[in-house]
Ligand SMILES: Nc1ncnc2c1ncn2[C@@H]1O[C@H](COP(=O)(O)OP(=O)(O)OP(=O)(O)O)[C@@H](O)[C@H]1O
């Protein structure tokens with residue numbers, strides 16, 4: 194469960210007096226997510242989410258994330274909005290952590306997405322890419338090539354504890370990606386973590402996107418590759434080409450991928466599989482036993498990485514290539 198930092202009622206009530214957020218009626222920790230501590234609040238003004246930002250979020254990045262939510266929302270993307278305090282600030286502090294109050298988004302995330310949902314996700318991702326155009330702030334992707342190397346340096350020596358041969362395999366993969374990483378593809382603001390648990394649906398209708406705390410400036414097609422990894426594989430590790438086709442069709446209908454972006458997808462997908470493998474591996478090796486968080490399996494992403502390694506062209510993802 195992702196409540197790393199506990200809060201008490203007295204401090205929470207004092208925190209709420211800084212906002213126009215009504216009187217506190219109840220609150221509880223949310224048992225999902227792995228990055229930040231989240232609480233659901235019921236106040237006389239309605240439901241709100243309180244987020245306390247934890248280890249992987251740099252305080253100096255918060256104006257980018259919170260400003261982006263404002264920008265996207267003003268361009269018609271349904272995403273949570275941070276509430277301003279009476280003094281106008283979007284960020285406060287609670288229990289010694291940076292904290293924000295954000296609007297509650299109706300909907301549920303899908304445990305078993307179908308191809309029709311993948312199409313909606315593709316459309317929403319492309320819509321977000323277009324809507325983020327004109328956002329004035331910039332944030333480099335801290336989890337691209339350099340970030341992967343830093344993370345790997347912290348885990349490499351113990352990687353074979355998880356699976357024999359891993360140190361050699363991942364070392365070789367990093368060397369390959371360093372040489373093959375695409376340059377010059379269209380860039381913009383990417384979500385960078387658009388997994389099923391960050392997309393809400395009401396019935397079969399996509400109702401909103403959450404969790405912009407990895408958003409950054411990078412290649413737009415890299416975000417597409419993240420979604421292929423997160424939405425289009427089955428529990429048994431197989432790639433579902435029907436889902437891939439639907440996701441890519443949905444994306445193309447709103448923002449057509451260029452021939453260069455399509456050609457780069459297999460390498461981008463290797464990179465994004467490696468990115469989630471590395472953060473999961475690091476957490477796997479460093480999260481103490483008994484911590485109140487469900488550790489995610491790094492090997493799931495090693496299998497995806499191995500799949501992409503043998504993909505010859507984006508046609509194998511379900512996309513017609515020229
Ligand atoms: N604005 C919101 N409206 C409704 N529910 C929300 C909202 N923000 C967060 N939640 C709830 O909190 C859970 C965790 O939120 P979130 O995904 O932002 O956490 P995280 O720790 O950053 O997780 P992740 O592992 O995806 O990075 C969500 O699955 C959802 O149930």
Ligand SMILES: N[C@@H](CCO)C(=O)O
Pocket residue numbers: 227228386388469472473489
């Ligand atoms: N979506 C990520 C967790 C948040 O970074 C994962 O599944 O590994």
